[in-house]
Amino acid sequence: MKAFILGLLGVAIMAGIARAEEMDAMWGESTVKLRAENAERGELFDEGNYAMFIHWGLYSQLANQVDGKTYYGIGEWIMDPKMADIPAEEYKRLAGTFNPTDFDAKAIAQLAKDAGMKYIVITAKHHDGFAMHHSKACDFNIVDSTPWKTDPMKELSAACREAGLGFGFYYSHSQDWTFPGGRKGPTVDENGKPATFDDYFTKKCLPQVEELTTQYGPIELIWFDTPGGMPKERVQQLVDIVRKNQPKALVSGRAGHNLGDYQTLGDMEVPHHNVEGMWESVDTTNDSWAYAWYDQRWKTPKQILHRLVSCVGRGGTYMLNIGPTDTGAVPERAARSLRDAGEWIRRNPQVVYGTDASPWQHAMPWGDVTVRGDRIFLSVFDWPESGKLFLPGLKTEIASAHLLVNGKPVAINHESVGDWKIFKVPHVAPERLVSVIEIDLVGSPEVDPTFGIDPNNGTEILAEFATATGAKIVKHRWMEKFGEWVCVYPATRWEAGGKAVWEVDVLTPGDYDVRLTYSGEGRLVWGVDVVGGEHIQNQQNASHNYQEFPIGWLNFPAPGKYKVAVSCLEGNIESSRLKSIRLIPLEAYEETSRRVATLSR
Structure with missing residues (x-):
């Protein structure tokens, strides 16, 4: 048995070396080593x-x-x-x-x-x-x-x-x-x-x-x-x-x-x-x-x-x-x-050089995606300690997936739940800065860019991705110091009945903690709805500089697509600017609270 296991390990190592050599050959003579005079x-x-x-x-x-x-x-x-x-x-x-x-x-x-x-x-x-x-x-x-x-x-x-x-x-x-x-x-x-x-x-x-x-x-x-x-x-x-x-x-x-x-x-x-x-x-x-x-x-x-x-x-x-x-x-x-x-x-040159934009058209809760042909690269900045990394909306079949460790590929398993792909990964990040998962697809990536609510830590969605009715998405740009620019695109200019609406994809049903990031003056009342479902509202102080405030819990009774709407209901509505909504699975919220309590003791 020991010899058999060693044999399997040897095959895996040789496959990894071959894969690494393939990568070196692919990238070694491309823009990684491109001299300016040859460009x-x-x-x-x-x-x-x-x-x-x-x-x-x-x-x-x-x-x-x-x-x-x-x-x-x-x-x-x-x-x-x-x-x-x-x-x-x-x-x-x-x-x-x-x-x-x-x-x-x-x-x-x-x-x-x-x-x-x-x-x-x-x-x-x-x-x-x-x-x-x-x-x-x-x-x-x-x-x-x-x-x-x-x-x-x-x-x-x-x-x-x-x-x-x-x-x-x-x-x-x-x-x-x-x-x-x-x-x-x-x-x-x-x-x-x-x-x-x-x-x-x-x-x-x-x-x-x-x-x-x-x-x-x-x-x-x-x-x-x-x-x-x-x-x-x-x-x-x-x-x-x-x-x-x-x-x-x-x-x-x-x-x-x-x-x-x-x-x-x-x-x-x-x-x-x-x-x-x-x-x-x-x-x-x-x-x-x-x-x-x-x-x-x-x-x-x-x-x-x-x-x-x-x-x-x-x-x-x-x-x-x-x-x-x-x-x-x-x-x-x-x-x-x-x-x-x-x-x-x-x-990890293939993540940066000669790559195309993410077909999701936005970042992920854990990081971001770059693409080259039928290959996509997941740059994971916030590593999932659960041992599962969730990728929503990928419709194209996966041929293989590898975790890159010091630039060398290590095969990892995955499962599909609808358009969600769930990768089994180590509980500890293999890279000190950013870990990379390389995925070979059977064809060009086809995706549904709907924001998936990440089961690990939830998802923040910016107002600029919302469909606004009775409100406007505007550019808000200011200088923190002379020349130090900050730019956000909030929902503002709220009218009676105005809403900012996002479509979300829920994999894990249940209760979710809802948080809004906004600026304004005085106390504001915000309402949040699962369209066709539960409604919550709450009053919180405003911030002059976009602070996150808790609003309450919402329930998603089953997996699937939902629309979530936010409205500014009362207070100095003219001053209010909504930057984002964050939805956190209750289990993840409770785990975060437990860790904070442990650290504070």
Whole structure:
């Protein structure tokens, strides 16, 4: 018997090795090792799905502190009247002490490569007008105005080519706060004569874009920003320069007037719905874009991976920013998180590179899904201690399923209950950061995207997925600090009888704890219904900043599809904004309560 068992184990191990070798062969020569010079136009963007953004300039020297006062928010806007309100001539004098001798282009390129990123985009000129390259169009540049006398763009472009990474520039094409005629800049020139936007555009903007697209080798993309007030014909001129000099380069959607090649979402915005077409989310490793001395709220490796996989799962690209210090060094904690996340990507490249959006069109309670052909990848961020992972709505037959452990496949069993697939998994997560289940299907994935209520921990469903009648789903965007954007899509503007309605798929019948996340003023009364079934309502205090409140229990008497409706019934209804509903199986709710009680003792 022992020999027989050992024989079976040997077969399983050999099968696993063969499967791993198949994976290595499949991914080893794809975009995982794709060098920038071999990529077609937009391929690193569309297939690589992950890039490094760098905000670095004179503002990094101030690090959000002026005359002993700290300004909280985005440091590259430090000149702005809403920040430190620094006059242009005073700001320009900072260049005389800017000496970033710790800048190491090869180390930054290696960091991006270790992180799993496929190209780097760096600020060549931000709104402050300081050119981080050797520009002949304006002497306010890093070579002519600083004691360093070095062009870091030359060094970084060369380092990216050596590392096989793509390279690109950020360029603020409309705003320039130190050059006469630039938007929000001086209104008169050095002779006291009135300056127009055309003066700035023809004397500085146009020639600098010409420099950037001709003097630094192949460019992956030009990331224009803040086009407000810029005439379409001027944007078109810039796009034409890029097309002429760098025919393989992309132009960011923030060029304006729909002249870019792809869409850039709002800063720090990771969408919850799938987004059609080519798009990117831009985010940063802490709360700041440029270096801020006080900002130590770094994203952990798990948070980075969660936001990356969420972007890829919605069909987009994730560009994550670092802010080097005034000396040019990358903050060590940011670098550490990037490398740790990159090590996971190295073991699981098929989850990130060259994949398509999730056919469910939204995240799962435990994580997210990416797709390549007939193969889907479940990235499990919240591991089920029950030993069962639930995947709702999968109609396509499963050929095989494997749990990836250190990149090696281990077969796991599953059962089907209707369109629900239930995978038997270990009680303890096999990966420290994110565990991956790889599923081979007998054909392209066909799914029912209805939200399944997860039997382990329940499911939160955002209001933006609801059908609203007598209420509106709106975009609510605000800054927690200057430049730190938060965006939600709540149901609001409630009318009498107004409802937000979701369809849900219940596998496990019984009682469910109902919780609503909302903001508003005073005490609000909310009603929740299983359409055609039970109704509950309750009064709770409102929160100014979207707090979750318990409402009560609802019963789903049998497995199947239900519609759940929420209404704002009484109180300061005009102020109420409903962000989400959460439905938690009572057994899971009781287990969570028991654990909390145990920990509190």
